[in-house]
Amino acid sequence: MNLGVEPIATGIVKVILNGRLDITGAGVIDLQFSAIAGSHRGVIVDLASVSFLASIGIRTLLLGAKAVQRRGGTFVLLNPVGEVEKVLEVTGVTDLMPIYHNSDEALAAVTA
Amino acid sequence: MGEVHSLKLRNDRAELARMMTWIEQLVGPLKLPPQTTYAVQLCLEEAVVNIISYAFEPDTEHDVKIGIWRDGRTVFAEIIDDGRPFDPLSQETPRRAADLKSAHVGGLGITLMHNFATNIGYRRSGGTNRLTLSFAA
Numbered sequence: 029m030n031l032g033v034e035p036i037a038t039g040i041v042k043v044i045l046n047g048r049l050d051i052t053g054a055g056v057i058d059l060q061f062s063a064i065a066g067s068h069r070g071v072i073v074d075l076a077s078v079s080f081l082a083s084i085g086i087r088t089l090l091l092g093a094k095a096v097q098r099r100g101g102t103f104v105l106l107n108p109v110g111e112v113e114k115v116l117e118v119t120g121v122t123d124l125m126p127i128y129h130n131s132d133e134a135l136a137a138v139t140a
Numbered sequence: 141m142g143e144v145h146s147l148k149l150r151n152d153r154a155e156l157a158r159m160m161t162w163i164e165q166l167v168g169p170l171k172l173p174p175q176t177t178y179a180v181q182l183c184l185e186e187a188v189v190n191i192i193s194y195a196f197e198p199d200t201e202h203d204v205k206i207g208i209w210r211d212g213r214t215v216f217a218e219i220i221d222d223g224r225p226f227d228p229l230s231q232e233t234p235r236r237a238a239d240l241k242s243a244h245v246g247g248l249g250i251t252l253m254h255n256f257a258t259n260i261g262y263r264r265s266g267g268t269n270r271l272t273l274s275f276a277a
Contacts, residue, residue: 048160050156050181050185051189080178082186084185087246090243114255120237120243
């Protein structure tokens with residue numbers, strides 16, 4: 029599991045996750061992810077290269093989204109694929125944060 | 141019924157990585173389609189993490205035993221532990237939160253197991269918990 033950071037503008041960032049967001053993967057990125065969520069008002073999480081998502085990874089995403097929202101910011105997910113998207117749907121995450129399948133729309137949402 | 145593939149884990153979260161690799165290695169022998177592999181890995185992670193987190197007294201060493209086999213178009217996974225009685229089927233699945241602010245973090249493992257396994261059975265016998273999950277293959 030690894031985490032890439034692509035700054036977009038002041039306080040706005042795209043986080044690119046790559047790998048398996050299971051117990052092992054979440055353990056690797058959790059600290060860095062929560063530090064980013066705690067210090068930005070706009071966060072796009074690119075899930076296109078996340079091949080596996082378990083409940084521990086949903087915890088990571090929810091905590092991040094809560095931290096950003098608490099400060100009045102916007103936290104969105106981008107391009108979840110296949111079974112990862114099914115995990116987001118059946119756990120209700122899709123009702124709690126915006127999910128985009130288009131980079132421009134995600135960008136517009138966090139820079140609005 | 142095909143050969144049962146088995147694995148023994150210690151009650152340590154670090155063991156989950158070994159379990160995932162083991163399941164990957166069963167993809168060929170059990171002819172697992174990608175969606176089935178995902179479902180098996182997901183449900184076993186959720187079930188085993190629950191067991192490791194809640195079944196045992198702190199600082200005690202235990203084994204968690206896993207068996208996986210295929211019978212026709214169904215893949216079965218069985219998890220056996222000697223921890224305190226715990227029937228995940230008796231756990232209520234959390235209600236869907238109305239918004240992010242009120243959303244609880246956690247408790248989603250059971251929801252995922254219900255959605256990704258086709259059947260779940262629990263039996264307590266002889267001091268052990270036995271959880272059996274079925275998957276379409």
